[in-house]
Amino acid sequence: MSLRIALLGLLTAYGSASGYDLTKGFERSVAHVWQAGHSQIYPELAKMTADGLVTVEAEGARGRKIYSITPEGRAELRAWLIGHDPTGPTRSEVALQAFLLPLLEPREALDVLERLKSHMEHKLAELEALRASKQAASTPERTSGVRFGDLALDLGLRQVRTSLQWADDAIAQIGRQTSTEEGAAPS
Amino acid sequence: MSLRIALLGLLTAYGSASGYDLTKGFERSVAHVWQAGHSQIYPELAKMTADGLVTVEAEGARGRKIYSITPEGRAELRAWLIGHDPTGPTRSEVALQAFLLPLLEPREALDVLERLKSHMEHKLAELEALRASKQAASTPERTSGVRFGDLALDLGLRQVRTSLQWADDAIAQIGRQTSTEEGAAPS
């Protein structure tokens, strides 16, 4: 269901677009929030056409089909935003590693945490770059006076920073305990 | 793959357990990090037995099979924790709603944010209750001097608090803009 919504959202933002455009759009803008490859998008667009949520507005060169959203599609999108409770189950590999971490020796656990941390630093850099590039290009505002995608980007940035803080604290906590218990000086 | 790991982790913590126990264990302890129903767990245990990661230690009343982890299983778990990069794609319905929110009228957007907020408050309460109950029952410590699952719980709590903060700020931001633009007094 959410794939539909994401497609309807992008189509609203773009006005009209081909499956190819939407695939690229996924990579660029929605990527850190939702992912989908072309092999998922093309069949979904076909189904959505059958359901009357989008229409093939025109057919361009080399089989290119240009889709646009219909009033029914707009209604569906609006209904989902207003009415859908996001109950999506949280399945996180990072959290699972965190969960199981105490099964390891402290030294090993510290290594894992360091790796997680650098992973998060990488992601933070990515999101910050994205924000910078969005600020440069002045995307048109939407009704709420906030740019499309900005709220999600802000949320993502905060969450990554929180995770980083958590990793630092966990490292400190375990590091402190090992040096206390063993009476050994940290390297 | 991660289902295997979670099962191996629980088996390590429990010593030995039946599929039924593990199903309940999922509901109780790993739930906010990873979910799995019995219909997924039973076949997976069968496969893991075939792969030599667990063994049926004994068969109890009414067909109850008691599994325990093998040295190979322990090795697999350790290898995953130490070596696996958690690249699991972030697919979040909350983030998707956040992303698309600027497509709505400010008033409607505010409603959605309020609903998201109360959702998060609910989850926060849940996690805090879980932490309280864990503190009461003194679960045995593991090698790192941190209790099994505690790091993940801490991470979860921080993330929910961050999300809540985000929702509050987003509400303030949009609310401010609407009242400024319209010159109307907030209800």
Place this chain on the structure above:
DNA sequence: TCGCCCATGTAACCGGTTACATGATTCA
């Protein structure tokens, strides 16, 4: 003309969810 990008699709597979199905044990 050769290679790259545009552009669309299909098929096999995998992990996960929901629903179907069955039977033993325990307790009121």
Place this chain on the structure above:
DNA sequence: TGAATCATGTAACCGGTTACATGGGCGA
């Protein structure tokens, strides 16, 4: 004896990923 819980399994389905397959247009 009837209801609840213990206990295990299978099957249909759905969303998503990877890989396969094809062909048009454009620029060097």
